[in-house]
Amino acid sequence: MLSTYLLLIVILFILLTSLIPQYVLSWQLEFRKKNLEMSCREIGQEIDYYLHNYDAALYSTYFDNVTQQYSKSIDSRIMIYDKFGRILSDSNNQFKFRNINLEEINSSLDGNVYWNEYYFNDIGNVMYISVPVKYENEVNGGIFISNSINDLYGNLEDINNTIRMIVLIEGILIIIGIILISNHFLRPINKFYPVISKLSNGEFGDKVDVKSNDEFKVLANSFNSMSVKLNEVELQRKEFVGNVSHELKTPLSSIKLLSESLLLQDEVEEDVYREFLMDINNEVDRLNRIVTELLALVDMDKKQLVLDYQPAYLNYLIEKIIEQLKPLADQKHIRLNFFEDDSIQINIDKGKIKQALINIVHNAIKYTRDGGKVDIRVYREKDFAIVSIKDTGVGISEDNLQYIFDRFYRADKARSRNTGGTGLGLSISKQIVNLHHGTISVRSKLDEGTEFYISLPIV
Ligand SMILES: Nc1ncnc2c1ncn2[C@@H]1O[C@H](COP(=O)(O)OP(=O)(O)O)[C@@H](O)[C@H]1O
Ligand SMILES: [Mg+2]
Structure with missing residues (x-):
């Protein structure tokens, strides 16, 4: 310059x-x-x-x-x-x-x-x-x-001398000005270099400290929030990979243990064989569920994901879900009630919304004791269709409530594992609802019950 x-x-x-x-x-x-x-x-x-x-x-x-x-x-x-x-x-x-x-x-x-x-x-x-x-x-x-x-x-000659003098002074002033200006611009820019080189080395979260109150400050601010965001994403990624490995490792270890103990025994009774193989089969099912749900999540993470929007009756969709989950509810003597306050036609990706709702209704049945009930209600609120799913189940403590949409998060690890939970269901549901520009929220009281609200824009 x-x-x-x-x-x-x-x-x-x-x-x-x-x-x-x-x-x-x-x-x-x-x-x-x-x-x-x-x-x-x-x-x-x-x-x-x-x-x-x-x-x-x-x-x-x-x-x-x-x-x-x-x-x-x-x-x-x-x-x-x-x-x-x-x-x-x-x-x-x-x-x-x-x-x-x-x-x-x-x-x-x-x-x-x-x-x-x-x-x-x-x-x-x-x-x-x-x-x-x-x-x-x-x-x-x-x-x-x-x-x-x-x-x-x-x-x-006089004019020439005067002009030379003026140009010389002007030149000196301009050069001084340029040096001052470029210093003014370079100093804040130089502050970015160390942080940028850290970023490219995978060290996220560092911030640039720009004192001035100009465009550089604005740039530094958005740069800093980018750095913080990258750090968050990186932490989430690490946690996710850790969780996935852990979740896959547990059933694999069980399978290994079960099969080894069978192999190491000389004579095993058929009953024991059967029991062990059933356990192994369960663990394989579990692995399969985790992998399937992970694939569903990864699929929805894709930026270019296109939803297959079609007009659908929300009421009809929910009836189908209830039909599908009724045997499960009957097993636990849980009443499944459906209140249709409005009949709502809406443009959605039917398959995906059905999956999102099944996850939540399934949870409601899963986390409700025998003889409880689950109320599903559909109604319209302004330009939004609301589906509420309310159970009389075990509830979720306040500490846990904020995490239940996180991947692999389970409030009660032991219970959830016994019921075959992977901790991925709610994050999948949330992802689907968000893709539809809707929101999902929850209210819960320990030992009293839980209520989920799904709100989807109708237009
Ligand atoms: N209706 C509910 N009542 C009580 N707890 C629930 C309910 N729905 C979800 N949870 C809690 O949220 C956690 C995450 O749910 P989810 O993502 O579906 O995973 P999971 O595979 O365990 O069902 C569950 O492990 C459970 O602790
Ligand atoms: Mg679930």
């Missing part, structure tokens, strides 16, 4: 120092020429009649007076010449009555103004100008002025 600006400054410097003085000089030369031309015309007006009727004996002194006088007032050499280019008067008294063959004088006899700039080693820069003098439209001669323009070139 700095080098680009420096290059720009150098280019600007060259442009300014070369163009501006050049322009100022040509403007001043033009101005000087106009002034000299005006003086010529003034003199011309004084002498045009006498030049027309020129008589050396009569007018020579008069012409000399005129050239002397103007020469003093405009500080120039002035000559008057006739229509043959012969000098009639020279303020320097050098060329009187001679023909000096000056280009400007000769050319002016065609009636136009001629001027030029010369440089002489001894006197420097000089401007020559010749203006014809007419009388009744006839060129009778002209006025020649030679004027030193050293002052203009002197000005030029």
